[in-house]
Amino acid sequence: MFNNLSFHTQKRIVLISFITIPLVLLFAFAYYPALELFRLSFMKWNGVSAHKEWIGFGNYIEVFSDPSIFSVFKHNFAYFAVGIVQNILALFFAVLLNTKLRGRNGFRLLLFLPYILNGVAVAYLFGYVFDTTNGSLNYILGELGFDKLSQTSWLGAKEYVNYTLASVGLWRFMGFNMVIYLGALQSIPSDLYEAASIDGASGWQKFTRITLPNIYKIIELNLFLTVTGALEVFDLPFVLTKGGPGHASETFVMKIIETAFRFNNYGLASAMSVVLLVFVVLVLSIQRYFLTRKDD
Template identity: 45%
Template sequence: MPLVLLITFTYYPVGNMIWYSFTDWDGIDQTKNFVGLNNYIQLFTRPQYFQVFTVSLYYFAASFVQMAIALYFATLLSFRTRFKNFFKGIIFFPYLINGVAIGLIFLFFFRPGGTLDATLVALGLGKMGHFPLWLGNPGWVNISLAGASVWRYTGLNFVLFLGAIQSIPSEAYEAADIDGANSWQKFRYLIVPGIRRIISLSMILAIAGSLSVFELPYIITGGANGSGTFVTTTVQQAFVFQRVGFASAMAVMLTIVVLLITWIQRKLVPDDDVALS
């Protein structure tokens, strides 16, 4: 039964997507004319479709901020800390919120005179009306959206790191205490090597996530002001311009890019090296 579900809801749709990428299907008509590699030729000969990958760099940089914050709090809350369960819930809670709700929250947060502007005024960092348009300025919009992604996804990395740190045997910490190791030495020589597999997994998720960002820019800006990503462009081609065949080719290429980068990363940081660290 699990195999049937996997084939029905994963492999069959992927197979259909690959087939559509070789057609000119508009998503409505019953006929799907075979066009060979024409969709892929258009994709590679029009650089504007790949220029949106530069937007992913903002989210990729934000993923390092996520991991740093998550690792810090996971390390802190892995040991005896007052109200640690309360703080665990606070950190993980944003990840549980629906993406549409988060988009609406940050739409009000970043709007002119919104929560962010009011907070900066309260801190004495400026006057109302003198702040940039966080979502309307092309120089700020991707930074703002990447910041929102940090708030949302830090909880996922936090849980991964927390579970990995707590799996390290307590005897290892006791031995470090006997040797006189301080907190930084425990973190550097005990915790980081012990969770390197999870750090590698987080890197893979960060790369895949930064390349396939969709919810936040689609809901908050609709891809306006230079905030469009490869996925929002793909959706636009499929459902606005009714070029499902071309959009399928874009989706296939995105899948190949993610798999290729993941394969390269696994070659650079193989499991054997991680296990021996």
């Protein structure tokens, strides 16, 4: 059939096909579910019955009036704070491993390896690490002479649990951020550093005057990923603590899952998802505004 068509027509058919198929998949699995989520947020529905009751902004009013829903956002601050440390460490190792260090490829692999591990497997692994009585962390602390710290319940104390969980994320995702920074560093022309060396610039001056300005957009990208991950964290607290102790490690995404699948309130869960989406966009817009203004 295509043999009878001109080359120009065949080319147009191929181009339209390559554009249409991804768009159909995008609308079917991204845009349509998003629109359906927004529609369900205005309804009262248990997720099973065919009847859906229209209640308007009732679900949104409940989200903003119930302090137990919005209060869990404060637990995400630990993930954001540790995420900043994660980016600093990732940039440090990227700069270090971008030099002519012997065995640098092996060190790159070791730092990136945690990222490719399954999140649930990582959570169970650190469950043994942070165990109060038989955990390896408390054992090492005891051997080093920190007897008081060796008795700490890292997953059972409200003041520690979120930072403990966030530290697992640091171990897992730091290598990913490092690889992104490393790719950006390798794109900087070496002539710039050679010229700076001739002018007598120190290592710190090269870093602040050449490296940072050239990878500024990459830093912005990694901060975007960090903020998004901090607001949408779910797997680690769900597996390790189930939101405990006393809901101290419960996150907003866990609250959404609980509302939908435990209390069968899919309308309220949909409204919470929309609020989370708006909150993420708002936070990232503020971040983008300040970073862009600083760049200008």
